[in-house]
Amino acid sequence: MVVKLEHRKISRAVISRLPRYYRFLGELLDAGVERISSGDLSKKMHVTASQIRQDLNNFGGFGQQGYGYNVKHLYSEIGKILGLDKTHNFIIIGAGNLGQALANYASFEKSGFILKSLFDVNPRLEGISIRGIRVRMMDELVDFLHNNDIEIAALTIPKSKAVEVADILVKNGIKAIWNFAHTDLTLPKDVIVESVHLSDSLMQLSYNISQRENVRKK
Amino acid sequence: MVVKLEHRKISRAVISRLPRYYRFLGELLDAGVERISSGDLSKKMHVTASQIRQDLNNFGGFGQQGYGYNVKHLYSEIGKILGLDKTHNFIIIGAGNLGQALANYASFEKSGFILKSLFDVNPRLEGISIRGIRVRMMDELVDFLHNNDIEIAALTIPKSKAVEVADILVKNGIKAIWNFAHTDLTLPKDVIVESVHLSDSLMQLSYNISQRENVRKK
DNA sequence: TAGATTGTTAATCGATTAACAATC
DNA sequence: TAGATTGTTAATCGATTAACAATC
Numbered sequence: 055m056v057v058k059l060e061h062r063k064i065s066r067a068v069i070s071r072l073p074r075y076y077r078f079l080g081e082l083l084d085a086g087v088e089r090i091s092s093g094d095l096s097k098k099m100h101v102t103a104s105q106i107r108q109d110l111n112n113f114g115g116f117g118q119q120g121y122g123y124n125v126k127h128l129y130s131e132i133g134k135i136l137g138l139d140k141t142h143n144f145i146i147i148g149a150g151n152l153g154q155a156l157a158n159y160a161s162f163e164k165s166g167f168i169l170k171s172l173f174d175v176n177p178r179l180e181g182i183s184i185r186g187i188r189v190r191m192m193d194e195l196v197d198f199l200h201n202n203d204i205e206i207a208a209l210t211i212p213k214s215k216a217v218e219v220a221d222i223l224v225k226n227g228i229k230a231i232w233n234f235a236h237t238d239l240t241l242p243k244d245v246i247v248e249s250v251h252l253s254d255s256l257m258q259l260s261y262n263i264s265q266r267e268n269v270r271k272k
Numbered sequence: 273m274v275v276k277l278e279h280r281k282i283s284r285a286v287i288s289r290l291p292r293y294y295r296f297l298g299e300l301l302d303a304g305v306e307r308i309s310s311g312d313l314s315k316k317m318h319v320t321a322s323q324i325r326q327d328l329n330n331f332g333g334f335g336q337q338g339y340g341y342n343v344k345h346l347y348s349e350i351g352k353i354l355g356l357d358k359t360h361n362f363i364i365i366g367a368g369n370l371g372q373a374l375a376n377y378a379s380f381e382k383s384g385f386i387l388k389s390l391f392d393v394n395p396r397l398e399g400i401s402i403r404g405i406r407v408r409m410m411d412e413l414v415d416f417l418h419n420n421d422i423e424i425a426a427l428t429i430p431k432s433k434a435v436e437v438a439d440i441l442v443k444n445g446i447k448a449i450w451n452f453a454h455t456d457l458t459l460p461k462d463v464i465v466e467s468v469h470l471s472d473s474l475m476q477l478s479y480n481i482s483q484r485e486n487v488r489k490k
Numbered sequence: 491t492a493g494a495t496t497g498t499t500a501a502t503c504g505a506t507t508a509a510c511a512a513t514c
Numbered sequence: 515t516a517g518a519t520t521g522t523t524a525a526t527c528g529a530t531t532a533a534c535a536a537t538c
Binding site for chain 2: 069073074076136137140142151152155158161165166167205229230236237238246250252255258259260262263264266
Binding site: 311 | 517518519520521
């Protein structure tokens with residue numbers, strides 16, 4: 055009998071595909087589909103069946119020969135892999151439009167992400183609530199972190215302040231940062247940083263537009 | 273003399289790194305740095321010097337042996353590659369928090385992205401302006417598209433409406449969609465779709481948190 | 491059982507890194 | 515000129531796809 059290595063390193067590429075599998079399986083589940091083969095799923099998702107099977111088998115055999123995958127089971131297993139079976143308390147630093155947009159996005163809660171507070175420097179925002187969650191002033195931040203069990207901070211502030219605030223967060227126990235500031239954060243390597251660089255995304259779009267035009271001109 | 277192939281296909285991986293090069297070069301430029309070697313840049317960006325040279329040489333030789341790269345020149349060249357030397361008119365569909373956040377993000381304009389209007393179904397938003405740009409009602413959309421030269425539409429609406437609205441956009445000449453709805457869009461292949469799936473990003477963050485905890489427990 | 495489809499190994503493809511001659 | 519550093523080829527590494535035996 056072979057015991058599998060517990061900590062085979064899963065590649066970034068695989069991880070980045072899991073949320074998409076999760077999304078499609080959720081839709082199938084809503085549609086009342088009970089089972090699906092890698093072949094059928096591959097057609098829906100426009101990826102190869104091989105890739106689906108290969109990806110899933112990084113985490114164990116969720117399927118059954120001759121049958122395929124049970125949608126409900128696979129959905130739940132991928133959820134567990136992604137850590138969505140646990141709750142994660144988070145705060146938002148920067149209660150501008152983007153911070154408020156994230157705060158209003160209630161469906162994060164369904165995946166276990168519980169917003170505990172927003173913070174801002176703008177005194178006009180003091181005490182207002184978004185979905186019942188209070189906006190606090192930045193000078194309350196450190197205290198709040200010490201009295202609440204917060205895992206994640208979303209940074210929706212200008213890049214000029216981002217590096218400084220990130221340091222404060224890390225010094226006060228935050229272990230994961232969801233970074234929307236247009237800058238890279240260099241932090242201790244046990245701190246997880248997931249960046250969403252909107253302008254980078256827009257630039258890739260722009261590249262593809264230019265590209266298409268070049269091809270046309272030929 | 274060898275003439276280079278005009279349309280060598282550049283890989284997605286390379287393209288996705290260009291905005292980051294652009295960002296770092298912009299910072300160097302602001303800091304008054306005149307030239308930089310791939311070696312020094314690699315240290316700043318935490319990538320290999322080989323990768324930088326390899327990436328850049330997909331587009332031509334921007335450097336000089338024994339000297340390195342002229343920051344200003346390289347910045348401008350990457351800008352051209354990304355299409356940032358041209359202006360791109362765009363609209364935002366969905367003037368909720370996220371739509372307004374994008375509308376307020378003035379720095380897109382510096383890269384040539386000009387917001388011409390927002391659209392929403394909520395009558396309360398009719399006629400209001402964000403940075404001087406009017407919010408219009410969805411029933412004005414088709415007319416607006418025919419009377420204005422709009423290249424890009426940002427979709428910041430719930431996924432339930434996204435597919436339907438995307439079809440309308442494409443039928444009326446939109447050639448690129450910046451998609452924030454939590455769904456994939458299947459559109460004709462000459463339509464460019466760049467998706468920002470915020471919940472996918474948060475799930476990757478969550479995976480990394482779980483992963484770190486597993487490692488600890490050992 | 492026969493057919494379907496997985497899990498997994500092997501083959502291929504592509505991307506990254508290393509090395510170094512060319513040259514500023 | 516000598517030193518530095520690119521542009522580019524070759525080597526390595528990793529990810530994707532193909533193939534098929536195992537098995538439900």
